[in-house]
Amino acid sequence: MNLTPMAEILNKANKENYAVGGFNINNLEFLQGIIEAAEESRAPLILQTSEGAMRYIGKDYVVGMVEAATKNASIPVALHLDHGSGFEKAMECIRLGYSSVMIDASHDPFEENIAQSAKVVEAAHSVGVSVEAELGQLGGTEDDVTVDEADATYTRPDEAVEFVARTGVDALAIAIGTAHGVYSGEPELDFERLEEINEKTDIPLVLHGASGVSDDDVRRAVQNGINKVNVNTDFQQAFTDRVKKIFAEDPEIYDPRKYCGPGREAIKERVKEKIEILGSKNKA
Ligand code: 13P
Numbered sequence: 001m002n003l004t005p006m007a008e009i010l011n012k013a014n015k016e017n018y019a020v021g022g023f024n025i026n027n028l029e030f031l032q033g034i035i036e037a038a039e040e041s042r043a044p045l046i047l048q049t050s051e052g053a054m055r056y057i058g059k060d061y062v063v064g065m066v067e068a069a070t071k072n073a074s075i076p077v078a079l080h081l082d083h084g085s086g087f088e089k090a091m092e093c094i095r096l097g098y099s100s101v102m103i104d105a106s107h108d109p110f111e112e113n114i115a116q117s118a119k120v121v122e123a124a125h126s127v128g129v130s131v132e133a134e135l136g137q138l139g140g141t142e143d144d145v146t147v148d149e150a151d152a153t154y155t156r157p158d159e160a161v162e163f164v165a166r167t168g169v170d171a172l173a174i175a176i177g178t179a180h181g182v183y184s185g186e187p188e189l190d191f192e193r194l195e196e197i198n199e200k201t202d203i204p205l206v207l208h209g210a211s212g213v214s215d216d217d218v219r220r221a222v223q224n225g226i227n228k229v230n231v232n233t234d235f236q237q238a239f240t241d242r243v244k245k246i247f248a249e250d251p252e253i254y255d256p257r258k259y260c261g262p263g264r265e266a267i268k269e270r271v272k273e274k275i276e277i278l279g280s281k282n283k284a
Contacts, residue, residue, distance in 0.1 A: 001063070001066055001070055001097050002067075002070040002071060002073055002077070003070060003077055003078055003097070003099040004044075004077060004078055004099060005100065005128055005129065005130045006046055006078040006099060006130035006132070006170065006171065007130040007170040007171070008076070008130075009044045009046065009076050009078055010130075010170065010171055010204035010227050010228055011204065012044070012283070013044070013204060013227040013228075013280065013283070014204045014227045016283065017222070017223070018227070018279030018280050018283060019221075019222040019226050019227050019228060019229045019278040019279065019280060020043070020044050020045065020046055020227065020229075020278065020280050020283075021034075021043070021045060021229060021271070021274055021275060021280065022046045022048050022229065023045065023047060023048065023230075023231055023235065023271065024049065024050060024053065024082060024230070024231070024232035025047055025048070025049055025053060025057075025062075026053055026056070026057075026236065027056070027057060029239065029260050029264040029267065030235060030267060031047070031065050031066065031069055032069070032264055033239075033264040033265070033266075033267030033268040033271060034047065034267065034268075034271050035047070035069045035070075035073070035077070036268050037267075037268045037269075037272045037275065038075055038077075038271065038275065038284075039073065039074065039075055041272055041275045041276075041280075042075060042281065042282045042283070042284045043275045043280040043281050043282070043284055044075055044076045044280060044283055044284050045076070045077045046078045046080050046100070046228065047066060047069075047077060047078070047079050047080065048080040048081070048082040048102075048230070049062055049079075049080075049081065049082060050083055050142060050143040050144070050232075051084070051089060051143065051144055052143030052144050059092075059096060062096075063096050063097055066079050074284070076284060078099045078100045078130070079097070080098065080099070080100035080102065080130075080132070081093040081098055081100070082142075082230070083102055083104040083142060083143070083144070083145050084101050084102050084103050084104060084120075085104065085144070086105075087116065087119055087120055087123075090103055090120045090123075090124065091123065094123070094129050098129065099128075099129060099130065100129060100130040100132065100170075101120065101129060101131055101132075102131070102132040102133065103116055103117050103120040103131065103132075103133050104134050104145065105117060105133070105134075106134035106135060106136065106173075106175075107147070110163075113133070113135065113163070114162075114163060114166050114167055117133040117163075117169055118166060118167045120133075121167055121169055122168075125168070130171070131169050131171075132169065132170065132171040132173060132206055133167060133169045133171075133172060134172070134173035134174075134175075134206075135155050135159060135160055135163050135172060135173070135174060135175075136153050136154050136156070136174055136176075137152050137175055138175050138178060138208050138209050139179040140179035140180035140181040140209060141181045142180035142181070142232070145180070147180075152175065152179070153175060154175050154176060154177070155174040155193070155197060157193065157196040157197045157200050160172060160174065160197045160200065161200045161201055164201050164203055169203065170203065170204070171204045171205070171227070171228055172201065172203055172204075172206060173205075173206040173207075173208050174194070174197055174206070174207075176189050176193050176194050176197075176207075176221075177189045177190050178207060178208060178209035178210065178213060179209045180208060180209045180232075180233075181209070181233055182212060182233060183212040187209075187212060187217075189213070189217050189220075189221060191220060191221070191224060194221060194225060195224050195225070197225070198224055198225030204227035204228060205225050205226050205227060205228075206227070206228040206229075207221050207226045207228070207229050210229045210231050210234075211231055211232065211233035211234035211237075215277050218277050219279075222278060229278055234274070235267045235270055238266040238269070238270040239263040239264070239266055239267050240263070242259075242262050243259045243262070243263045246262055247259065
């Protein structure tokens with residue numbers, strides 16, 4: 001696959017103060033909509049699959065589709081495992097050809113999270129693959145990962161410093177008030193905490209659960225050190241809303257191309273808007 005290590009993409013974003021989309025793919029239409037939008041925006045891109053999406057699509061199909069999508073790509077593209085559940089899953093993705101993996105041991109105690117993350121870093125770096133890990137816990141649901149709001153914990157700046165030093169991760173996902181999935185109220189981001197973590201660490205920081213966060217807050221997060229912004233729900237809603245509209249207008253429709261095609265267009269439009277907000281347009 002014609003892929004770029006995620007660290008290379010994010011280190012440039014870190015130096016030039018913008019963020020790259022970590023955009024989840026759920027099926028072929030997502031992949032096409034996202035890559036077309038990134039190409040037309042001349043934006044670097046991180047395509048990511050959750051373990052749930054890998055099961056849904058099938059891992060060989062993921063690789064085959066991404067291979068086709070990136071064959072003639074003129075922008076840097078990373079393929080990243082989102083919320084990897086352990087060492088074995090990360091190694092499986094590396095063997096499949098992913099250029100980046102996330103190890104999410106954020107639900108484990110601090111020392112255990114460090115041990116698991118460092119183990120993945122050692123193996124991944126030996127073959128040029130980048131690693132993202134998470135410290136602190138977001139509420140909400142992302143496929144297989146569900147965290148009750150009451151169990152969500154914000155990232156502690158001093159722990160972030162120690163975590164980065166002891167693991168050698170390339171990017172750190174932090175918890176500053178966002179949640180995965182659809183918000184029940186208005187999300188409130190802890191920008192002071194973000195600023196402090198950004199001052200104390202020097203690696204790219206990752207914002208998960210960016211769907212439903214206002215454009216202004218996403219921009220402010222990027223100004224304060226976020227270099228990767230994960231979006232999934234927003235694009236799922238864009239696709240589904242467009243399909244619903246088509247069915248409302250023509251309940252007799254039966255050819256999937258007549259609603260999946262417009263759904264793909266809706267994703268593409270939304271991705272282009274996100275790229276503008278993240279500041280990654282024309283950064284390829
Ligand atoms: P949303 O689905 O809330 O956009 O979150 C995506 C995400 O963080 C993937 O890891």
